[in-house]
Amino acid sequence: MEFFKGSTQIRFMDRRVHFAILSAILVLGSLVALFTKGLNLGIDFTGGTLIEVRYQQAASVSQVREALARNGFGDAVVQTFGSPQDVLIRLPGGSQASSTALSARVSAALQQTPGGQGLEIRRVEFVGPHVGQELATQGLLALLLVILGILIYVSIRFEWRFAVGSIVALLHDPILILGFFSVSGMEFSVTTLAALLAVMGYSINDTVVIFDRIREYLVQQRNKSVVEVLDMSVNSTLSRTIMTSLTTLLVVLALLFFGGPVIQPFAVTLVIGIIVGTYSSIFIASPVTLWLGLKREHVLKTKLIRAGDREDGARI
């Protein structure tokens, strides 16, 4: 079976302005959401206490909330988690070393709710505010280092225009994902951050595959214009791009549906990331190199230096 018998001849680059506008709107929207609404940061970043409890039967969130409020936990965030029996309670702030006492008090308060006698505390997480701060700065630093590392590698292996193109596509993806998290109000935790960085790895992977083909065709297809070469390259790698994205997406969907509630934000990030990453490597990365003024000579020159290809050199 093949998705495309023979090779496709889609003229992707003709529409590059449209997609650039679409992306610009999405990126701007995401940034606006991020700056106005912000992210619903998990306790990993903000500090606080998270308690997951399991009731013997379906729990009533409103009664849990009431019971907690009666016991001085008016600021608790209560929600069901995974199944109706599982309840997640989030308490902001939290002073040092008090989490054991805190979870004991929460547990005592929950005893008063219907069905609370047989409840089981499944998970308690406490993060001090200071630790959360450090984590946030470290996460940001990691993000920058990933970008820098890729920038250097792609510059060496290809050419700076490609490096910038891949970074633009690379930044495009996490901004949209963060925008999604901001708009949907889903919790952003350390595992989500890990997923975000994995998405960046995935997205750059996709981009580099296309760039590789562009580099090859620029040398090989001398009678074609750069735009035509870009179209050719995207077209000839298209079935691979779709195939890989599809298999990865299928597996990540398995993670989303069968991996359990703890891993769900992680899986959601990956699902969005794979879709957006595939889109950006086709519609963003290549056009950016074009706007940066990519010419055949840029690749030939690097070819000359890299491979010492005299035949090519003679043509310049």
Add this chain to the structure above:
Amino acid sequence: MNRYPLWKYLLILAVLIPSFLYALPNVYGTDPALEIKAPQGTAAPSPAQVESLLQQARIPYLQVRQGGGEIRARFPDAESQASAQVLLRQRLPAQTEVALASLSAAPGWLQALGAKPVNLGLDLRGGVYLLLQVQTEVAINRAVDRYVDELRVFMREKGIQYLRVEREGAQALRIKLNDQAALDAAGREFGERYPELALLPERTPDGLFLRVTLTDAEKERLRKFAVEQGIITIRNRIDQLGVSEPVIQRQGIDRIAVQLPGVQDTARAKQIIGSTAQLEFKMVDEEHDVAAAVGGSVPAGDALYYGRDGQPYLLKTHTVLTGEFISDAGSGIDQQTGQAIVNVSFDGRGTRIFSRLTTENVGKRMAILLDDKVITAPVINEPITGGRAQINGFADTQEAHSVAIMLRAGALPAPVAVVEERSVGPSLGQDSIEQGINSIIIGMLVVLAFMTFYYRLFGLVANLALALNVVLIIAALSLLGATLTLPGMAGIVLTVGMAVDANVLIYERIREELRNGMSPRAAVDAGFERAMTTIIDSNITTLIAGLVLFQFGTGPVRGFAVVLSIGILTSMFTAVMVSRAVIQFVMGRRRLQKLYI
């Protein structure tokens, strides 16, 4: 036979055979177990004794065996393991340690090869993770405290005339001296005796002062020592808890990370590890009225303290003795009263101080404080010169036992604060691991079906590579002793999806070359060769992300990064070398008319 070099086949076998061996223990999994150990010199229980105890209590067990100075008992489930621990702790002699463990269920020959199942993270097996911050500045403050008395004594010894020694802030002292000669003498003598002190003479309208602080090097040494001592103390305490595979590591400058797999009683674990266990002895002020003090008029030199039931005590602020002089402690029952007690032994210096103290204060009450709470305030009946004291006033034996553990393990040089705590119940761990494995299996099956459908015969080869890839990842994790966490499992799932990428790149290239009219064999060769640079470029960029994640991540993020990085390397190996070897082997030397791709 075929044109693929023999050495490549051999290399593939050399990688795959050990990988299978090292991945194999994971098929057997682990049994919940107990490790029973008696301290040296005491009578150790025999396996037969343990077995008969278990049989009497009708607790199911798999095997009880002597091994390496301890008895290892395996159980079919965590429930029987837990009830066996309770039983054995009650029925075996009190000093016997009964620790929770999980032992590999793999056959002996496999274990002899050093093959172990993958370490499961706390989020998968249940347990407690604590990140403790050592308050190193407190260690420095305390050191400065100690110098107050020490410098007084020293100046008296050396005949240096001084007026007073006073604290100046948390980390400095000021000595008021009589005259310039005394200031010079103090500067000289201190410099010789205490090179760790920084001295600064000050002349103010109030008189001549010598300002004493610790040098930066000394502060640094104290900070380092506080953390190191903290780690040792915490390790001792954890030993008392009965956890067989704890991980205690320094993290950053002043933090200690503690992992306690399988621990369910979080509160107790934290109480024993995290408590500062600052044991102090202070004299009770019996000249003044406690009630008046509670009313607000606390006499100078005194402070109000409270007992654990909230009753007030009026104590002298001066600490006459601290827990650092305690050499041993144990709990027991007082024969006469039947109350729970703690027996304390002092070291040489502690014995001297304690004997002088009790001799001078017969008939008075001395309060024993643990973490600023009065445990008890017994009357000193007679001088205690033998270096052994008995503390009573505990609610029950459990409490006496906890206090004894804290005393025995030694006081921490600086308090520790829990800055991060994560505990996962065993049932959640069990759920997570089931869901994780399910999603891996489902994800893999979908990909396998899809690849077969899309690439036919070549799809099967890719599937083989994919399956081997998972085996390789698991073997690598087992061999490296890396810990598999929930995000790590997600990493495996993600790599399964991405691992086919290399094969897809190659196959798409082969199809392209076929379309361009190449012969099947040439198309295969060209496909592999042309796809190679793409595979390397794209994987290295992903690897950069993986390595950065590993460097900066902690805990679960790191677990994910390890799996991602290993997965990229193994998928390159399986997709490029193994797939090619299999395809070449199948093609053999035949003339091919058509490729089933």
